[in-house]
Amino acid sequence: MSGPSDLAAGWRTRPTRADIDLGAFSRNIDAIVARLPNGSRLIAVLKANAYGHGAIELARRCTPDRVAMIGVALLEEALEMRRSGITLPILVFGSMTAIDVALDNDITPGVVGPEELAIACEVARHRDAGIHLKLDSGMGRMGVVESELADVIELIRNAPRLRVDGIYTHLANADEPEDSFTGTQIAQFDRMVAVLRAAGVDAPLHHIANSAATMRDLVRPGDYARVGIALYTLEPVMRWRTEIVRLKTLPRGAAIGYGTTFHTSRESRIATLPAGYADGYRRALSNNAEVLIRGKRAPVVGRVSMDLVTVDVTDIDAALGDEVVLLGDSITADELAAKAGTISYEIFCGVTARVPRRYLGG
Numbered sequence: 001m002s003g004p005s006d007l008a009a010g011w012r013t014r015p016t017r018a019d020i021d022l023g024a025f026s027r028n029i030d031a032i033v034a035r036l037p038n039g040s041r042l043i044a045v046l047k048a049n050a051y052g053h054g055a056i057e058l059a060r061r062c063t064p065d066r067v068a069m070i071g072v073a074l075l076e077e078a079l080e081m082r083r084s085g086i087t088l089p090i091l092v093f094g095s096m097t098a099i100d101v102a103l104d105n106d107i108t109p110g111v112v113g114p115e116e117l118a119i120a121c122e123v124a125r126h127r128d129a130g131i132h133l134k135l136d137s138g139m140g141r142m143g144v145v146e147s148e149l150a151d152v153i154e155l156i157r158n159a160p161r162l163r164v165d166g167i168y169t170h171l172a173n174a175d176e177p178e179d180s181f182t183g184t185q186i187a188q189f190d191r192m193v194a195v196l197r198a199a200g201v202d203a204p205l206h207h208i209a210n211s212a213a214t215m216r217d218l219v220r221p222g223d224y225a226r227v228g229i230a231l232y233t234l235e236p237v238m239r240w241r242t243e244i245v246r247l248k249t250l251p252r253g254a255a256i257g258y259g260t261t262f263h264t265s266r267e268s269r270i271a272t273l274p275a276g277y278a279d280g281y282r283r284a285l286s287n288n289a290e291v292l293i294r295g296k297r298a299p300v301v302g303r304v305s306m307d308l309v310t311v312d313v314t315d316i317d318a319a320l321g322d323e324v325v326l327l328g329d330s331i332t333a334d335e336l337a338a339k340a341g342t343i344s345y346e347i348f349c350g351v352t353a354r355v356p357r358r359y360l361g362g
């Protein structure tokens, strides 16, 4: 018998769900670790619910022999992991003001500026405090800039119980191999690290590489690599599927969906799918994407609405109840992203909480 709390998990009852292949995730970890140089280790970036894949379940697959740290964006994401029994070191990219809450929970703050550093130094008056210090090497967003280094050095020198365990930066254009800005940023990072070092401030650990830089083998021996998207895509981990819940034949000239943006040009078999933009199937994919049914591609016709999508299966031998792949198999997140005018990251993060995740291969 299934009670309401069982059913709330959703994947028992809802045909629309995201299957998460834990084996693929684990193999992706192995593949990334295998390409790291001597002494380098992996920081698995599981922010934003592991890019929509399920942070807690995936964190459980991050074994300490392969993953040195888990990286998240928010203190709250890190606390949720601790509550769930995850014991690996966790780095929060930040920002955060509750440094003491982080330290209480064995969470490492990635300090993003002098103001946050001042809070960390204040906290370190009463306790040992380990941090990673973020430098802005040219992205202009988070991190300490060169003109702030003197203040930063002063703060750190006056906080003997503050430990800078890592120094890091983030690259803006690592996914564009021809772009010289990556080299500019690395040179700037090295210059800033040299200024700190000359003043007696250094860390045992440095890290600069995201997925793109890691796949380009820009990780330097001994540095850590902060890898997110590649953990989910080297071998695809998410397969987002649904089923045909209504199948009908419409005459030539019939209108479909809000705004009647599509009219059949022939007698057509139209399948309706129980997924919509409230699930993260983006409205920009209206009349502008394909799904897979029985291994064949069927075009989305008409507008994507909140809860429903319509596809043309006239040329496919489709039946009511057939499985439909929205994302997965030959449909990549990059393909959907290109059609929706965005990037794969936003497609993954956009798969909403309404879509049940089912974990396979655990």
Ligand SMILES: *Cc1c(COP(=O)(O)O)cnc(C)c1O
Pocket (backbone or CB within 6 Å): 045, 047, 093, 170, 209, 210, 211, 212, 226, 227, 228, 229, 230
């Ligand atoms: C998100 C993030 C990453 C991971 O980036 P990917 O491109 O997904 O590998 C690494 N470092 C920081 C600071 C981030 O915010």
